[in-house]
Amino acid sequence: MFFRILKKDLKRKKTMNVILLLFIILCSMFAAASVNNIIAVTGGIEHYFDMAGVPDISVAVENNNDEFEKELKALPSVSGIKTEKYFEVSSSRSFIHNGSKLNNFINPARLLADTDMALNYFDKDNNIIKSVEKGTFYATTSFTADTDIKEGDDIIVRLEGKEFTLTYKGYFKGALFSTETSSGPVLLVNSEDHSTLKSYGASQSLFGDPRRLYITSTDTAAVKELAEQYDHVYASTREDHKSIYLYDMLTAYIMMAISIVLMLTAFVVLRFTIGFTITEEFREIGVMKAVGIQSVSIRGLYIIKYLAISVVGALIGFFCSLPLQDMMMKTVSKNMVLGSENGSVMGAVSCIGVVAVILIFCYMCTRRVKKLSPIDAVRNGQTGERFGKKSVIHLGSSKMPSTGFLAVNDVLSAPKRFSMITLIFALCLLIVTLMSNFALTLKSEKILWAFSIPESDAHILDAELIGDMFRGDKDAYKRLMADVSETLEKEGIPGQVSISLGKNCKSYHKDNTADIMYWVTKGETVSEPKIDEGSAPRKSDEIALTGYAMKDLGAGIGDRIKADFDGEEHEFLITGKFSTFMGEGHTALLYKDIEFSSPNSSSGVQIHFDGSPDKATIDKNIARLKKAFDTDKIYNTSDMIKSMTGISDTLNTIKKMMMILTAIVTAMIVVLMERSFISKEKSEIALMKAVGVSDRSIIAQHTLRFVIVSVLACAVSLLALMPVSNVIMNFICSMIGDISGMKCDIDPIEIFVICPIMLILVTTIGAMLTALYTRTIRASDTASIE
Structure with a gap:
């Protein structure tokens, strides 16, 4: 019997169930992709360091300091030292591509000979680079950033009036080389070419003979203590080097935050849907209780329904998350060699977690079933109590037109229902405006x-x-x-x-x-x-x-x-x-x-x-x-x-994606809510038609309700924007340095005009198109409560 009821319910409420399914797909997709991204980056750094052979501690030496190295070798805890020596080119203008000097990086470029490689370095396909062909070079991504340089292009290196041509073979990945746009690039070249270039520009280096020592030691503290005794000698442990990938992790955490907000939105929608369904099905619930079915069994019926929807949604979301994972990991994998052994497993676990949370939430939301009794089936869902509650506004004293009055009165008469919709819209708008504030602040003069x-x-x-x-x-x-x-x-x-x-x-x-x-x-x-x-x-x-x-x-x-x-x-x-x-x-x-x-x-x-x-x-x-x-x-x-900062462009990209996602989510919510309202108010709509109210007026009334709610949501979101922005911005900045008191910058046109208009416009169009369904209701439907 339960499965027959479930099958009937799924068929009867196709629109509501499909939209709910879409929400669960979105939640599962973003949760799986972002969790996989975080695990891949945080756990992947350790995996990458192992593959690259990063030792316990490394020391950057920025001058000729033989005394330090002599003392370092004498430390009993040190069992091995590998050295990389660099030749430094101080200006990007020393590199010429297609007749134009490069101007895309600020800090000096460092050239490393293939015979001096102390770690494993990888090409774009994650193959270890054993050697570099004469006349060619690899470079970290900051060398080609904001340029049209591509593989096979010739780059002229001009030093002290002499020129040397090298062919670009592509980017390479170095575990301890920063790829931020503000960092100086590293070029991997043939040893003979390295010697030639060094002889051309011996005076180029800002520091006498910059090099890095990779040290195997059982006492990293002793190495650090020794390094601190010398100028221009800087020791960093394996753990210290993980900060290089801070921005890669930051993107993953932002995406995780997005998925959490989407889940919160889905839960509010789910709460509305369950509450509406229980209210609408008072007769069925009362009859089931009258024939002896317990509240637990009735609640189980709803839980089975949402279990079916959530399982299907989670499965679809999991498979949809795979291409999203690839897109999110594209930038990260360009900088790192990542292992993907547990990516699918953790994605699946995330989806299962979404299903479990939804079921727990469903169980909590169906508590109202306990309050319904068989007598509710007779009283049309009413308890018989009357409180004589007065309306805030009155038609006789109102100067609003009847359509506007009815819309405002509907919102004021059901504050709980419309408050939930307002909250959902406010969350959607808040995500977009937060991204806008962050992107603007991280390039702001303020x-x-x-x-x-x-x-x-x-x-x-x-x-x-x-x-x-x-x-x-x-x-x-x-x-x-x-x-x-x-x-x-x-x-x-x-x-x-x-x-x-x-x-x-x-x-x-x-x-x-x-x-x-x-x-x-x-x-x-x-x-x-x-x-x-x-x-x-x-x-x-x-x-x-x-x-x-x-x-x-x-x-x-x-x-x-x-x-x-x-x-x-x-x-x-x-x-x-x-x-x-x-x-x-x-x-x-x-x-x-x-x-x-x-x-x-x-x-x-x-x-x-x-x-x-x-x-x-x-x-x-x-x-x-x-x-x-x-x-x-x-x-x-x-x-x-x-x-x-090097992150403003990334946040701008996320902002554009969130604007699209917000429009989609808002439209889905509007369709779900409006179809629910039409179903619940079928008799009232039929009565209005019976007394001569036109279809146009009814559609305008239903549309205006959502316009009112979206305007309220904009006000709530904008009031919360700056406090929330400042708290989150201070948290983000504290990951980069020691920052407090950061105040976000704001683009008034985008925040107060473009984003609110986008939300109100999507809401208005979605509500108006969905409200057209009221044309199918006839005046004769006044007797129907189905």
Whole structure:
């Protein structure tokens, strides 16, 4: 009997059941794909490191330091050392493609000979590269980013007036090479070609002889302790290197968040559907109870129905997730060699989890069955109680037209039902607007403070121009700023010039030791550093620290710490706490008078133009400076931040996908709800037709109800947008550095006009098209309650 009832119900409510099935397919598809993505990236990093042969610890040495290597070999815990030596090309302009100099990467390119490979490197098909054919090269993806370079193209390398031609064989994957757009590329070349190029440009390297040591050791702490005693020597454990793939994981977590919101939306829809079904089927439930069927059995009938729908939906969703997984993993697999042993299994487990959660939710939602009794079948689902509830608005006193009045009255008369719809629409809109805010914020001028850079209009990031600062010349930055100031004067562009420098130094507080980046801004500035607590340093013996740095040292505001600057000990008083991306958040902010030689980091030269020029004037000034300095590496603030974060474009892609998905989900919800309302209100619609109300008025009434709800949803979503955006943005940024107090930027046109109009338009069209079904109801149907 149960299965006959189930079969009848599935046939009778095709539209509702099909839409519910589509929701479950979407939930299962996104859950399976995103869980697989997260597992593939987080677990895949370990798998990738094993395949590449990444050792326990590696050390980057950025100068000729034989003494360090001698002491390293003497450590009893060290059982093996492999060395990779690099030849550095300081500027992208040294590479020429089709007659044009490259300008797509900022940091120096490093060339590695195939005979010096200490790890396993892989081509695009995940094959280990054993050697590189003479006259060819492989490169990491940042070398060809934003270019039309393709396999087989010739690249001319011009060094010190000499030229050498290499053929591009494709990108390669290096486990410890960053593929972010802001990172310098690595080129893998034949050993003979490497020697030739090095002889051409021996003076190219910013550091004497950059190399990386891959160390097998049973005591990584001892290696780190030894490295901290030397300048330009940086030790990183296997675990430390996993931060290279932070942005790959971030995309996966965003997609997981999307699937969770979709599941929440599906549950609200499911709650509405179950509640509506139970309310509509009061007669069937009352009769079943009258003939002795228990509430548990009746609830089981509904659970079996939704079990059938959810199992079918989960199966379809699982198979649909496979191409989605491939699409989501496309970028990640370009950077990593991933194992896929458990991908399908975890996808299946995710789908099973969706089914289980739906069943639990169904069981909770069917509790209302207990309240229905056989007498409800006689009383048309009413308990007989009357509360005399008054309507908020009255037709006699209302100045609205009858159609508008009926629509508003319907919404006010069923607040719980329409509140659920409002919540669903608000969640859908919130996803799109969040993505818009994130994408805009991560290229916004308003977050310049998060890079510990003073207010600026233009940024010179050409490694060739600023390279002398990293060669041990203490006065190099002064000459560079003087050169920029002189150029500004010649071009008739008044402005202030500053430069921000960083240096990793060993720091001490009581029994704690930490490697912290010390950051200082030199030159003329027009803004003070943003301090979260306390105050900015005002003297040469004062300092501000990030929360991470304070935790590293076990110190706080008011404490004194010591730092080793090139063998000279300095003592500082902590006066404040600040936030920054620099140094991954383990950073100290110095007073501008502090001097140190050979910095190992810089955010380039900043220029603040006088007179608060508009964007057009700033771009015009930048164009003139590019010509004067013969470089394309001068950016406005927005473009500079975009290149530093490297995630804005990814979020823009997700935003566009979510706009499409939101339109689809909204349309599905509208169709489901409106068909439910028409089914429930069949007698009322028939009565309205009997008293002469036209089809057009009825369709307008039903459409207007959803318009009202969508407008309310827009208001709710926009009110919640900024608080939610700021909380999530601070969480995302804390994964990159030590950030608090981040405020999201906003595009008013997109947030307050485009997105709401999209939601209201989809809702209006969906409701109007679905409401056309009311034309099939006749005046004679007033006696029908089926």
